[in-house]
Amino acid sequence: xxxxxxxxxxxxxxxxxxxxxxxxxxxxxxxxxxxxxxxxxxxxxxxxxxxxxxxxxxxxxxxxxxxxxxxxxxxxxxxxxxxxxxxxxxxxxxxxxxxxxxxxxxxxxxxxxxxxxxxxxxxxxxxxxxxxxxxxxxxxxxxxxxxxxxxxxxxxxxxxxxxxxxxxxxxxxxxxxxxxxxxxxxxxxxxxxxxxxxxxxxxxxxxxxxxxxxxxxxxxxxxxxxxxxxxxxxxxxxxxxxxxxxxxxxxxxxxxxxxxxxxxxxxxxxxxxxxxxxxxxxxxxxxxxxxxxxxxxxxxxxxxxxxxxxxxxxxxxxxxxxxxxxxxxxxxxxxxxxxxxxxxxxxxxxxxxxxxxxxxxxxxxxxxxxxxxxxxxxxxxxxxxxxxxxxxxxxxxxxxxxxxxxxxxxxxxxxxxxxxxxxxxxxxxxxxxxxxxxxxxxxxxxxxxxxxxxxxxxxxxx
Amino acid sequence: xxxxxxxxxxxxxxxxxxxxxxxxxxxxxxxxxxxxxxxxxxxxxxxxxxxxxxxxxxxxxxxxxxxxxxxxxxxxxxxxxxxxxxxxxxxxxxxxxxxxxxxxxxxxxxxxxxxxxxxxxxxxxxxxxxxxxxxxxxxxxxxxxxxxxxxxxxxxxxxxxxxxxxxxxxxxxxxxxxxxxxxxxxxxxxxxxxxxxxxxxxxxxxxxxxxxxxxxxxxxxxxxxxxxxxxxxxxxxxxxxxxxxxxxxxxxxxxxxxxxxxxxxxxxxxxxxxxxxxxxxxxxxxxxxxxxxxxxxxxxxxxxxxxxxxxxxxxxxxxxxxxxxxxxxxxxxxxxxxxxxxxxxxxxxxxxxxxxxxxxxxxxxxxxxxxxxxxxxxxxxxxxxxxxxxxxxxxxxxxxxxxxxxxxxxxxxxxxxxxxxxxxxxxxxxxxxxxxxxxxxxxxxxxxxxxxxxxxxxxxxx
Numbered sequence: 027x028x029x030x031x032x033x034x035x036x037x038x039x040x041x042x043x044x045x046x047x048x049x050x051x052x053x054x055x056x057x058x059x060x061x062x063x064x065x066x067x068x069x070x071x072x073x074x075x076x077x078x079x080x081x082x083x084x085x086x087x088x089x090x091x092x093x094x095x096x097x098x099x100x101x102x103x104x105x106x107x108x109x110x111x112x113x114x115x116x117x118x119x120x121x122x123x124x125x126x127x128x129x130x131x132x133x134x135x136x137x138x139x140x141x142x143x144x145x146x147x148x149x150x151x152x153x154x155x156x157x158x159x160x161x162x163x164x165x166x167x168x169x170x171x172x173x174x175x176x177x178x179x180x181x182x183x184x185x186x187x188x189x190x191x192x193x194x195x196x197x198x199x200x201x202x203x204x205x206x207x208x209x210x211x212x213x214x215x216x217x218x219x220x221x222x223x224x225x226x227x228x229x230x231x232x233x234x235x236x237x238x239x240x241x242x243x244x245x246x247x248x249x250x251x252x253x254x255x256x257x258x259x260x261x262x263x264x265x266x267x268x269x270x271x272x273x274x275x276x277x278x279x280x281x282x283x284x285x286x287x288x289x290x291x292x293x294x295x296x297x298x299x300x301x302x303x304x305x306x307x308x309x310x311x312x313x314x315x316x317x318x319x320x321x322x323x324x325x326x327x328x329x330x331x332x333x334x335x336x337x338x339x340x341x342x343x344x345x346x347x348x349x350x351x352x353x354x355x356x357x358x359x360x361x362x363x364x365x366x367x368x369x370x371x372x373x374x375x376x377x378x379x380x381x382x383x384x385x386x387x388x389x390x391x392x393x394x395x396x397x398x399x400x401x402x403x404x405x406x407x408x409x410x411x412x413x414x415x416x417x418x419x420x421x422x423x424x425x426x427x428x429x430x431x432x433x434x435x436x437x438x439x440x441x442x443x444x445x446x447x448x449x450x451x452x453x454x455x456x457x458x459x460x461x462x463x464x465x466x467x468x469x470x471x472x473x474x475x476x477x478x479x480x481x482x483x484x485x486x487x488x
Numbered sequence: 489x490x491x492x493x494x495x496x497x498x499x500x501x502x503x504x505x506x507x508x509x510x511x512x513x514x515x516x517x518x519x520x521x522x523x524x525x526x527x528x529x530x531x532x533x534x535x536x537x538x539x540x541x542x543x544x545x546x547x548x549x550x551x552x553x554x555x556x557x558x559x560x561x562x563x564x565x566x567x568x569x570x571x572x573x574x575x576x577x578x579x580x581x582x583x584x585x586x587x588x589x590x591x592x593x594x595x596x597x598x599x600x601x602x603x604x605x606x607x608x609x610x611x612x613x614x615x616x617x618x619x620x621x622x623x624x625x626x627x628x629x630x631x632x633x634x635x636x637x638x639x640x641x642x643x644x645x646x647x648x649x650x651x652x653x654x655x656x657x658x659x660x661x662x663x664x665x666x667x668x669x670x671x672x673x674x675x676x677x678x679x680x681x682x683x684x685x686x687x688x689x690x691x692x693x694x695x696x697x698x699x700x701x702x703x704x705x706x707x708x709x710x711x712x713x714x715x716x717x718x719x720x721x722x723x724x725x726x727x728x729x730x731x732x733x734x735x736x737x738x739x740x741x742x743x744x745x746x747x748x749x750x751x752x753x754x755x756x757x758x759x760x761x762x763x764x765x766x767x768x769x770x771x772x773x774x775x776x777x778x779x780x781x782x783x784x785x786x787x788x789x790x791x792x793x794x795x796x797x798x799x800x801x802x803x804x805x806x807x808x809x810x811x812x813x814x815x816x817x818x819x820x821x822x823x824x825x826x827x828x829x830x831x832x833x834x835x836x837x838x839x840x841x842x843x844x845x846x847x848x849x850x851x852x853x854x855x856x857x858x859x860x861x862x863x864x865x866x867x868x869x870x871x872x873x874x875x876x877x878x879x880x881x882x883x884x885x886x887x888x889x890x891x892x893x894x895x896x897x898x899x900x901x902x903x904x905x906x907x908x909x910x911x912x913x914x915x916x917x918x919x920x921x922x923x924x925x926x927x928x929x930x931x932x933x934x935x936x937x938x939x940x941x942x943x944x945x946x947x948x949x950x
């Protein structure tokens with residue numbers, strides 16, 4: 027019987043041993059920085075009640091949530107419904123609440139809000155949590171966009187101090203520097219500045235239109251932005267007023283100064299400037315390792331949501347979308363009935379960071395290797411001789427393997443090469459007799475005779 | 489508006505910061521042992537094609553697989569089907585393949601088999617892999633049984649050497665000893681011995697009935713087993729023949745000797761005895777740290793599946809089901825068209841190990857703590873003074889936090905207690921002036937005056 031070659035669902039991926047080591051390297055580095063700043067890990071279930079997720083991501087988002095079919099005889103519930111209400115029409119939307127009650131996590135933010143409300147009496151506020159788990163979206167898969175991918179988030183809720191914003195800049199700086207990135211920019215903006223800009227042209231209600239257009243400056247240039255603003259109903263007069271703001275230049279200090287002049291008639295706008303300045307002042311007290319910190323008022327991501335600081339991180343070494351982002355939101359838990367809890371959070375784009383590191387060759391050599399030493403033998407005698415040696419090496423913390431007796435030496439050496447094992451010990455009858463083993467460096471090919479004691483004593487160099 | 493208290497779907501769990509630290513401690517310990525023995529981590533997607541999973545777990549298993557509803561207009565597919573075939577009846581079973589193409593992973597074994605077949609040309613065999621990921625089952629939730637839980641598996645495929653079986657015994661021993669378990673038993677059996685027992689009473693076809701009954705010896709005693717064997721159609725004569733085998737006593741060597749006598753007429757049975765002896769001989773060459781290793785021919789878990797060794801691990805310190813298990817299977821990848829690849833694997837029951845460790849109080853004290861030091865201050869001045877200090881401590885690898893200015897000292901100390909932070913620095917105006925900070929040990933309550941340099945120099949003791 028010919029069988030079909032097995033595959034994974036589109037938009038999902040297997041991770042090979044090498045990929046896993048490298049992914050762990052990224053996640054562990056970021057997690058350790060989170061911990062150093064007092065963030066604690068939580069995990070939430072992969073599935074949430076559908077009612078927890080629905081309506082939180084807009085109509086488009088709702089469509090992209092993966093729903094789980096009720097187990098058991100889900101169809102009888104639909105039939106009962108039809109019996110009770112003859113006018114009930116079967117269609118994808120009307121059936122959904124009947125045949126599905128659960129769905130897969132779409133992001134980490136809504137489950138976190140649910141967690142905070144559900145566990146509010148056990149939590150010590152301000153609550154600084156991080157979470158690294160997969161999320162699922164029924165998006166059309168394409169290069170770099172997956173239906174299952176990990177998010178890597180840190181948030182603090184219950185503190186309005188801008189110290190938190192400053193620390194997130196430091197966290198980005200330390201984590202990405204530790205991973206070896208040498209040139210990246212942390213962009214910061216503030217929703218209140220964007221509100222201020224809309225206010226000074228009396229278009230507070232059109233802030234979304236305004237920011238959507240401004241956000242494209244990088245891609246379509248000033249002329250493109252002006253064209254788009256006209257199309258969205260802004261007058262030539264409006265555009266004249268905000269042009270200096272869009273084209274803001276100079277150092278962060280100079281930009282803030284120009285902004286304050288432009289926003290002089292907007293209390294909200296000036297408050298935004300003060301907030302950004304406070305963050306800059308905190309950071310002026312320390313030293314950024316690598317990051318460039320840049321006030322960028324064209325930055326408007328997730329605007330519906332953010333109420334204060336807005337962050338985005340971009341590498342300047344390779345062409346790549348943002349590798350991180352976040353911001354402050356004032357009423358995250360309100361959707362679950364707990365009002366007045368402010369929060370601020372950031373996210374690392376682990377898949378993109380992986381691609382950047384691969385392109386720049388930043389993964390340490392150890393991330394290719396797993397086992398440090400392989401013992402090869404020719405027969406049962408050699409295997410018996412080698413087994414206590416391998417156990418002693420493991421006891422000393424060396425990751426080591428004994429190739430089971432019976433295979434040709436070539437196959438065993440191929441195995442070592444395939445797994446990037448740097449050292450091999452070969453045990454033949456001569457070695458058993460003399461007690462002098464052959465230690466082969468698989469990279470250089472150099473072979474040396476060593477006693478077991480010498481090999482164990484040199485374990486640090488394996 | 490009164491809002492409903494948010495909750496998680498039944499059978500699923502949130503993990504709090506303390507639970508996460510403890511779960512990570514268990515997983516990291518086990519993973520490190522896997523790595524030391526040359527096992528490499530992989531991950532597979534949470535969702536598999538439904539066709540990959542269906543039919544692999546029996547009819548009961550198929551029902552317990554969580555299916556994912558097709559995204560988009562799934563219902564129009566069902567209607568089109570009805571249009572093409574008027575006799576098509578809507579029911580839960582007939583609709584399933586039309587409205588669902590994907591399902592959540594039910595275990596790690598079938599996805600692993602799929603992985604091996606799909607990536608066979610990239611894999612270096614024997615392939616030693618480990619995998620620690622959640623699985624989902626639509627089981628009725630009850631104490632200790634969840635709908636989402638982690639499995640923690642190691643398998644090697646492509647090697648029939650019994651060295652692998654021996655190393656799994658050592659892996660169990662090392663991992664559970666490292667976690668602090670002081671009295672546990674690794675039970676080993678061999679499918680061929682069970683086949684041999686069925687053979688000597690000419691009931692090879694009834695091996696399942698036989699082993700299901702024998703497996704209950706612990707629970708229902710010899711009389712219960714005999715009763716059940718009679719009910720399942722075994723004659724008094726049969727039972728007389730196998731009674732000595734069921735009641736096997738003495739050391740592992742004595743048991744093997746008795747078994748060989750009883751199974752003298754079964755080549756398969758004798759081969760099983762040889763295999764077990766070979767595993768024992770490997771292990772006799774090393775030293776088990778803690779584990780008792782016990783030949784237990786009543787052990788029959790997963791029999792449909794296993795063809796050689798069968799493992800199960802039980803703690804003797806608290807009443808608890810098995811905390812680990814596994815065995816050899818001869819044709820794992822056959823279901824995906826790759827024949828003749830033998831494998832052997834084990835699994836750790838992480839949730840049960842967690843419960844055992846909690847009951848025995850085995851988690852290290854550090855697993856309760858996260859941040860090592862908190863700086864408390866009274867105002868913006870103190871915060872400004874404290875910020876470079878906290879950054880210097882973090883640079884030295886200390887996990888430290890600065891409580892944002894503006895909260896009462898009591899609130900800040902409550903925060904330290906809530907997060908089990910062992911040391912607190914209090915910065916008031918006097919401290920800023922003198923440069924001598926107050927370092928408070930939160931456990932003893934002792935306060936001492938220290939310079940910043942002294943605190944940083946003593947970081948190892950924090």
